[in-house]
Amino acid sequence: MxxxxxxxxxxDLRLITGRGRYSSDMNLPGQLHASFLRxxxxxxxxxxxxxxxxxxxxxxxxxxxxxxxxxxxYKDFPNLLTFTNRAGATLIKPERPVIxxxxxxxxxxxxxxxxxxxxxxxxxxxxAIEVTYKxxxxxxxxxxxxxxxxxxxxxxxxxxxxxxWDTGDAAAVEQAFKQAAHITKLKVVSPRVVxxxxxxxxxxxxxxxxxxxxxVYTNSQGIIMMRWQFAALTGVAEEKLRFxxxxxxxxxxxxxxxxxxxxxLMIAAKKLGRPVKWVSxxxxxxxxxxxxxxxxxxxxxxxxxxxxxxAARYNFVCDMGAYLTPTGTASHVRNPAICTTGxxxxxxxxxNFRVAMTNTAPIAAYRGAGRPDIAYVVERLVDQxxxxxxxxxxxxxxxxxxxxxxxxxxxxxxxVYEASDFNGCLAKALKAADWDGFAVRREAARKRGKLRGIGxxxxxxxxxxxxxxxxxxxxxxxxxxxLEVFTVALSxxxxxxxxxxxxxxxxxxxxxxxxxxxxxxxxxxxAGNHTGGSRSLVGAGSICKVAAQKLIEQARPLAAEALELxxxxxxxxxxxxxxxxxxxxxxxxxxxxxxxxxNPHPLNLVAEGSVGATFPNGCHVAEVEIDPETGVSEIxxxxxxxxxxxxxxxxxxxxxxxxxxxxxxxxxxxERVFYDPAxxxxxxxxxxxxxxxxxxxxxxxxxxxxxxxxxxNVLGAKGVGxxxxxxxxxxxxxAALDAVRPLGIQHLDMPLTASRMWQVIQQAQQAKVK
Amino acid sequence: MAKIELTVNGTRExxxxxxxxxxxxxxxxxxxxxxxxxxxxxxxCGCCTVHVDGRAVKSCTMLAAQANGATVVTIEGxxxxxxxxxxxxxxxxxxxxxxxxxxxxxIMATAALLKDNPQPTDEEIYHGLEGNLCRCxxxxxxxxxxxxxxxxxx
Numbered sequence: 001m002x003x004x005x006x007x008x009x010x011x012d013l014r015l016i017t018g019r020g021r022y023s024s025d026m027n028l029p030g031q032l033h034a035s036f037l038r039x040x041x042x043x044x045x046x047x048x049x050x051x052x053x054x055x056x057x058x059x060x061x062x063x064x065x066x067x068x069x070x071x072x073x074y075k076d077f078p079n080l081l082t083f084t085n086r087a088g089a090t091l092i093k094p095e096r097p098v099i100x101x102x103x104x105x106x107x108x109x110x111x112x113x114x115x116x117x118x119x120x121x122x123x124x125x126x127x128a129i130e131v132t133y134k135x136x137x138x139x140x141x142x143x144x145x146x147x148x149x150x151x152x153x154x155x156x157x158x159x160x161x162x163x164x165w166d167t168g169d170a171a172a173v174e175q176a177f178k179q180a181a182h183i184t185k186l187k188v189v190s191p192r193v194v195x196x197x198x199x200x201x202x203x204x205x206x207x208x209x210x211x212x213x214x215x216v217y218t219n220s221q222g223i224i225m226m227r228w229q230f231a232a233l234t235g236v237a238e239e240k241l242r243f244x245x246x247x248x249x250x251x252x253x254x255x256x257x258x259x260x261x262x263x264x265l266m267i268a269a270k271k272l273g274r275p276v277k278w279v280s281x282x283x284x285x286x287x288x289x290x291x292x293x294x295x296x297x298x299x300x301x302x303x304x305x306x307x308x309x310x311a312a313r314y315n316f317v318c319d320m321g322a323y324l325t326p327t328g329t330a331s332h333v334r335n336p337a338i339c340t341t342g343x344x345x346x347x348x349x350x351x352n353f354r355v356a357m358t359n360t361a362p363i364a365a366y367r368g369a370g371r372p373d374i375a376y377v378v379e380r381l382v383d384q385x386x387x388x389x390x391x392x393x394x395x396x397x398x399x400x401x402x403x404x405x406x407x408x409x410x411x412x413x414x415x416v417y418e419a420s421d422f423n424g425c426l427a428k429a430l431k432a433a434d435w436d437g438f439a440v441r442r443e444a445a446r447k448r449g450k451l452r453g454i455g456x457x458x459x460x461x462x463x464x465x466x467x468x469x470x471x472x473x474x475x476x477x478x479x480x481x482x483l484e485v486f487t488v489a490l491s492x493x494x495x496x497x498x499x500x501x502x503x504x505x506x507x508x509x510x511x512x513x514x515x516x517x518x519x520x521x522x523x524x525x526x527a528g529n530h531t532g533g534s535r536s537l538v539g540a541g542s543i544c545k546v547a548a549q550k551l552i553e554q555a556r557p558l559a560a561e562a563l564e565l566x567x568x569x570x571x572x573x574x575x576x577x578x579x580x581x582x583x584x585x586x587x588x589x590x591x592x593x594x595x596x597x598x599n600p601h602p603l604n605l606v607a608e609g610s611v612g613a614t615f616p617n618g619c620h621v622a623e624v625e626i627d628p629e630t631g632v633s634e635i636x637x638x639x640x641x642x643x644x645x646x647x648x649x650x651x652x653x654x655x656x657x658x659x660x661x662x663x664x665x666x667x668x669x670x671e672r673v674f675y676d677p678a679x680x681x682x683x684x685x686x687x688x689x690x691x692x693x694x695x696x697x698x699x700x701x702x703x704x705x706x707x708x709x710x711x712x713n714v715l716g717a718k719g720v721g722x723x724x725x726x727x728x729x730x731x732x733x734x735a736a737l738d739a740v741r742p743l744g745i746q747h748l749d750m751p752l753t754a755s756r757m758w759q760v761i762q763q764a765q766q767a768k769v770k
Numbered sequence: 771m772a773k774i775e776l777t778v779n780g781t782r783e784x785x786x787x788x789x790x791x792x793x794x795x796x797x798x799x800x801x802x803x804x805x806x807x808x809x810x811x812x813x814x815c816g817c818c819t820v821h822v823d824g825r826a827v828k829s830c831t832m833l834a835a836q837a838n839g840a841t842v843v844t845i846e847g848x849x850x851x852x853x854x855x856x857x858x859x860x861x862x863x864x865x866x867x868x869x870x871x872x873x874x875x876x877i878m879a880t881a882a883l884l885k886d887n888p889q890p891t892d893e894e895i896y897h898g899l900e901g902n903l904c905r906c907x908x909x910x911x912x913x914x915x916x917x918x919x920x921x922x923x924x
Contacts, residue, residue, distance in 0.1 A: 008862040008863060008865070009862065009865065009867075011870070012861070012862040012867060012870075013862070015867055015870030015873055016845075016854070016858045016861050016862055016867065016870070016873055016874075016877060017805070017845065017846065017848070017849055017854075017858065018803070018804070018805015018806070018844065018845035018846040018848075018874050019805065019846075020805070020870050020871075021804075022804075022807070022871060024804075024807075024808070025798075025804040120788070120790075196905055197869065197871070197905055198807075198809045198815060198817060198869065198871040198872045198903060198904065198905050198906075199807070199809065199869070199871040200808070200809065200810075247869075247870065248869065249807070249809075249869045249870070249871030249872075250868070250869040250871060250905050250906055252905070279808075281810075281811045282809065282810035282811050282812065282815070283811050283812070492869055493868030493869030493870070493906045494868070495868065651865045652865070654865075655865050655868060655906075655907060655911060658907055658908035658909075658910045658911065659868065659905075659906045659907055659908045660908075661908060662907075662908030662909065662910075663905070663908075665908075686810070686811075686812045686814070687810050687812055687814035687815060687903065688812050688814060692903050692905070693908070693909075694896070694899075694900055694903065694909070695895065695896045695899040695900065695902075695904075695909040695912065695913060696892075696893075696895075696896030696909070696913075697908075697909070698908050698909070698910060699892070699910070699913075700910065701908075701910065724908075
């Protein structure tokens with residue numbers, strides 16, 4: 001088995017044989033089970049809670065309410081957005097008790113937690129808890145929430161506006177707009193989605209009375225980020241929080257943060273002196289997992305007579321839901337601000353962001369975390385400008401690309417771009433997609449009764465700049481002298497065990513199977529960033545190379561000793577130290593085994609480095625066919641040419657592009673969270689009502705690479721995790737728009753569901769008849 | 771309480787469980803076979819797919835009591851010693867998994883699909899996997915894996 005499997009991902013064997021260990025698989029001796037009562041109204045005062053009847057139910061040990069959350073003081077979540085606006089104002093953070101206290105603000109907010117001897121007993125007791133609510137008016141739309149007279153969610157957030165922040169030069173933009181020959185304007189939405197990794201959230205938390213400390217088993221994106229956030233929420237010192245992390249069933253940003261349920265479980269574990277386990281159902285997940293996207297974006301692009309861009313202006317309304325999550329605001333404000341200029345030279349820029357509260361589930365990072373959103377509005381503007389000016393969409397882009405000789409390019413807002421070859425990437429993608437031959441395919445589709453359109457995107461995203469200033473990698477040798485590599489990154493499907501081991505093995509010149517990666521291991525005192533923001537290969541992965549190089553140098557004196565030579569007389573190649581005259585040699589791993597059992601092993605080391613921001617980019621070309629009779633859209637062809645920098649494992653990179661594009665296709669064609677505007681009820685609360693992408697949505701992707709090696713890290717990598725999402729929203733939507741433009745349709749908003757497409761096509765056809 | 775006897779991965783098992791116990795909970799909580807996953811509560815995701823008397827079943831839609839006397843195969847029973855099942859082999863060969871959470875259900879669904887239809891077309895594969903959700907791979911490599919497995923099992 002191992003031999004046949006050898007060429008494939010290291011993590012696969014346990015995952016395909018049912019031996020993966022996910023959070024819900026974890027059990028601690030003596031554990032109790034928690035279940036959460038979630039409110040069924042979107043905005044209400046909690047007049048009274050009577051939990052006593054639940055305590056009489058069989059198996060019930062305790063019931064916890066908002067009183068317990070307030071007594072513990074678990075109500076202030078950390079937030080990654082720390083900068084102020086020009087007036088010096090900071091983000092206003094409303095309190096969020098880990099169990100609601102006094103008021104509920106979205107359907108699904110936790111109101112009480114039952115802890116019982118079994119999960120079923122805990123669930124059974126929920127309906128015995130009596131809660132009296134007094135309904136309050138509801139607002140679910142972010143623009144409506146910011147309007148005068150809107151229901152107010154938090155007393156300390158006047159007008160439901162947490163933060164208003166702007167960047168760029170408003171006066172310069174205004175001046176440029178006055179001189180423009182043409183201005184393209186549009187307003188688009190990036191609809192709210194539910195990240196929906198296939199593994200529901202789960203946690204088991206134990207408390208040790210003797211040391212006043214906690215053991216946490218939960219899904220996560222990495223130990224350091226999680227520990228810091230748990231400590232910030234609860235005030236428990238980081239050294240008293242032990243994290244035992246393991247396989248994670250996808251995340252996409254959704255597990256980047258501490259959740260209220262974590263805090264509630266800590267309260268219960270401490271009070272009851274027994275571990276407490278909770279496994280979310282998918283229905284609970286739809287209500288209470290962090291949601292993603294939900295931005296309303298207006299943009300204006302000014303250009304001269306030749307289509308040369310002069311200035312752009314954006315106005316973002318960022319829906320945060322009812323409370324702030326640790327990652328949501330930074331995702332919606334900081335990340336888009338880095339790439340307001342897209343891949344284009346736009347001399348003057350201005351962007352304004354308003355962060356709003358609504359009676360909906362809180363928003364957090366979701367694959368791309370603001371990067372797909374800014375890319376989407378930039379690309380929609382450029383596409384529309386090409387149509388307005390009757391210039392070929394590829395040609396308009398060529399005229400405005402940041403030229404190769406202008407890197408590093410400092411954008412007028414926040415970004416400093418690393419070198420990229422946008423023109424080369426575009427040319428390669430257009431050729432691969434047969435852009436020039438499209439008319440034939442459109443005509444063939446027309447004969448079949450289908451509307452076929454082509455769209456392209458040329459996008460860029462800022463990645464890799466982590467929250468923590470440096471990444472560390474430890475190399476250690478176990479009791480048998482086997483090489484282990486430690487990182488605080490944590491794969492949620494990215495395949496680090498394969499790629500990082502490959503980096504170390506390639507640097508050392510040894511077999512990858514002689515290197516084992518250990519991720520986010522409790523007790524390993526190393527620093528670094530969690531896995532997110534397309535960062536881990538660029539950060540932790542590149543430090544793996546640094547660590548391997550350091551290992552060679554650290555081993556050289558020991559090798560010299562073993563060979564009875566001066567270190568300067570020892571050469572290293574392909575895993576072996578040799579005398580310069582070739583007379584004798586010792587393998588690195590053999591040397592390590594000779595010293596096995598020493599404590600510490602003399603070859604153990606920690607390497608570190610700081611990795612700056614880098615900028616993956618690419619050109620994607622989509623062709624979409626729409627059946628005008630049904631409104632059903634189909635992706636007829638998809639081409640992706642990406643600059644991910646240097647690629648370590650092509651299969652994994654292709655897999656990331658597949659997954660990212662499919663996720664984009666989900667948002668474009670199907671996924672939409674729908675809250676009833678009057679009641680705030682979630683009407684898309686299961687996979688029956690929420691259209692997840694399925695097999696066949698994206699049938700094939702024609703993938704090529706156009707790497708420009710990054711200089712911010714020793715691997716030359718730029719990252720790829722989010723590229724598919726960033727590029728696909730605009731390529732797919734503009735392809736669909738291109739298909740229906742001949743009918744007179746000028747604008748489309750996601751999601752392009754069959755019913756919506758059928759409606760706009762019908763309306764357009766009726767308008768033509770009139 | 772329901773007394774249940776069944777064969778799981780070739781082993782006879784007997785348990786007494788609450789009447790309402792689902793087959794997936796029997797497998798995971800009572801038999802410790804955690805390779806079968808629970809990804810939803812509306813029978814949409816297919817993470818819990820197992821074989822009951824040779825047919826693919828979403829084990830969250832079936833009471834354990836309904837499996838009384840049945841022969842059940844889970845992901846843990848697919849490999850024969852060191853020999854991976856061709857569908858398992860195809861999934862790793864084609865990089866048809868990332869996080870791996872949907873994978874056991876995908877593999878079980880695929881094995882059943884190929885039993886009914888040994889040489890499926892692309893359309894038949896899309897249709898056959900309609901009841902299995904994956905959030906990581908975009909399904910492209912999963913479809914490749916189904917085809918490789920079909921080829922191997924010819």
